[in-house]
Amino acid sequence: MLSPRARQAWRRGLFVCAALLAVGCRNDMQDQPRYEPNSPSQFFPDGTSVRPLVEGVVSRSERFESPEIETGLIDGKPIDRVPLPVDLAFLERGRQRYGIYCTPCHGGLGDGDGMIVQRGYRRPPSFHEERLRSMPDGHFYDVIVRGFGVMPSYRAQVRTNDRWAIVAYIRALQLSQNASLDDVPEAERGTLQASAGGAR
Amino acid sequence: MGMQVFHRSTNVISRVTIFGGLFAVVGALFLLAAINRSPWATRQGIAREQPVQFSHRHHAGELGIDCRYCHTTVEDLAYAGMPTTQTCMTCHVQIWSDSEFLEPVRASWRDEKPIRWIKVYDLPGYVYFDHSVHVNKGVGCQSCHGDVDDMNVLWQNPSLHMEWCLGCHREPEQHLRPRDQVFSMSYHPPADQLSLGLQLLAEYDVRPRTECGACHR
Numbered sequence: 084m085l086s087p088r089a090r091q092a093w094r095r096g097l098f099v100c101a102a103l104l105a106v107g108c109r110n111d112m113q114d115q116p117r118y119e120p121n122s123p124s125q126f127f128p129d130g131t132s133v134r135p136l137v138e139g140v141v142s143r144s145e146r147f148e149s150p151e152i153e154t155g156l157i158d159g160k161p162i163d164r165v166p167l168p169v170d171l172a173f174l175e176r177g178r179q180r181y182g183i184y185c186t187p188c189h190g191g192l193g194d195g196d197g198m199i200v201q202r203g204y205r206r207p208p209s210f211h212e213e214r215l216r217s218m219p220d221g222h223f224y225d226v227i228v229r230g231f232g233v234m235p236s237y238r239a240q241v242r243t244n245d246r247w248a249i250v251a252y253i254r255a256l257q258l259s260q261n262a263s264l265d266d267v268p269e270a271e272r273g274t275l276q277a278s279a280g281g282a283r
Numbered sequence: 284m285g286m287q288v289f290h291r292s293t294n295v296i297s298r299v300t301i302f303g304g305l306f307a308v309v310g311a312l313f314l315l316a317a318i319n320r321s322p323w324a325t326r327q328g329i330a331r332e333q334p335v336q337f338s339h340r341h342h343a344g345e346l347g348i349d350c351r352y353c354h355t356t357v358e359d360l361a362y363a364g365m366p367t368t369q370t371c372m373t374c375h376v377q378i379w380s381d382s383e384f385l386e387p388v389r390a391s392w393r394d395e396k397p398i399r400w401i402k403v404y405d406l407p408g409y410v411y412f413d414h415s416v417h418v419n420k421g422v423g424c425q426s427c428h429g430d431v432d433d434m435n436v437l438w439q440n441p442s443l444h445m446e447w448c449l450g451c452h453r454e455p456e457q458h459l460r461p462r463d464q465v466f467s468m469s470y471h472p473p474a475d476q477l478s479l480g481l482q483l484l485a486e487y488d489v490r491p492r493t494e495c496g497a498c499h500r
Contacts, residue, residue: 115408120362123399131397183349187374198346204377235373240355 145243151221153243155228161221165254167247177252180245184237193256205233210253211260223250325443330436331403335387343468344432350424350466361413365400368392403437404428411500420489421459424466426451432468448498452491456480459489 085093118124124132141153151157152166167173182191190197193210200206208215227246230236241249258266267275322328342348351357356364368391379385391398404427406412418424424431429440441447451458459480464470473479483489491497 112409113407117408119408121365121397129396183351187346187348187352198348199374199378202346202378204374233377235369239367240352240370 147243152247155221155224157221161219161225163219163221165220165247165251167244169251173248174251174255176245177248177250177255180241181249181252181256184241185249188234192260193253194260207232207234210257216257216261220250220254223253320442320444326439327442328438328440330434330438331401332436333401334398335400336384338435339431339437340433340435350431357414358418359415361411361415363414368398403439404443406443410498412498418465419462420455420487421462421465421483422451422455423458423460423464423470425468425470426458426460430468449493452493452497455489455491456484459483459487462487 118132120133122132123130126132127134145153147153149166151162155161181189185193186197187199188197188204188207189195189210190200195207195209210216224246226234227241227249228236228238237246264272264275318324343350353366353370354363355366356362368388371385371388372392375385375388387398390396417427427441431437456477457480460470460472461479461483
């Protein structure tokens with residue numbers, strides 16, 4: 084027979100084990116009472132915890148020195164330059180963002196032959212037609228922000244800096260498709276001509 | 284000689300019960316561990332049905348749309364971002380615009396009610412995870428999410444057990460890829476991954492933390 088002390092120790096031990104088991108069945112730590120991104124909410128009438136942005140709100144990380152960087156306009160007219168410093172890194176960024184957001188329709192060359200167009204979407208104009216080549220930079224920025232024709236606005240997907248980077252890259256694309264051999268640095272001409280056998 | 288209280292067979296019975304009991308306890312522990320690692324507990328590899336029959340294989344694979352076209356905040360925020368209904372409707376106002384499969388999307392558009400996608404990678408509330416630091420340090424989408432471009436319906440690719448996280452945090456050089464390949468779905472690591480990994484480790488200043496507070500903060 085166990086002594087009363089030993090019996091008490093047993094009972095305590097069993098109680099602790101039972102308590103541990105009971106705790107193990109709850110998921111309070113797993114599912115904490117807070118909103119994860121995009122969690123539904125019963126508090127707001129529209130059922131979402133994500134609140135719509137107030138009209139005209141500006142991100143703290145996106146405050147620019149002059150208004151035309153955000154609007155693309157000066158005196159209501161599209162500006163005719165990219166109002167941010169354009170260097171190679173900026174163009175590379177533009178190429179990358181163009182690849183993500185624009186190629187599905189406009190295609191890698193900007194001629195409007197993207198994969199989604201091949202699947203039946205209305206064909207956008209080529210960036211290389213004369214009308215678009217002579218448009219000011221601010222026009223392309225404005226189309227990204229507000230959309231044009233069937234193209235909806237991309238302002239929610241593409242940040243201000245990146246919009247201008249895309250504009251700069253579209254300009255580079257236009258140059259590349261309308262360039263002559265004289266535009267190529269002399270040192271590079273040889274390699275270009277050697278590989279130009281099958282090119283257009 | 285005193286009287287024998289127990290029959291001789293008691294020796295066998297006592298041995299069997301002692302060893303059997305031990306086996307039962309150890310076996311139960313192994314069973315628990317096996318259950319804990321099974322897809323039933325981790326949901327690893329189990330396709331999750333969604334409110335819309337959306338196919339990553341079609342969109343990311345066949346059409347070649349970049350991950351970031353929809354998951355726009357993956358490079359900047361902890362949360363990769365889910366596309367708004369407007370993103371779906373960018374193309375689907377014109378393409379498959381009367382398809383029955385897309386009715387939930389059109390309903391969301393009409394009623395201005397967001398689509399309630401089912402979360403596939405549902406980390407526990409006590410784990411902090413940040414997408415941006417991973418993709419900016421050369422961890423490919425594929426490394427955790429698997430061949431998404433080949434999945435019609437998504438499933439959770441890894442177990443998401445802590446040992447899985449730690450495996451990479453302890454040996455990141457085995458998994459790192461060049462930054463311009465992070466979003467590629469067709470990247471193959473070079474034969475000499477180790478030397479590339481070590482080079483990227485230094486170049487990108489990758490210092491993954493393995494102490495508890497790194498993720499449980």
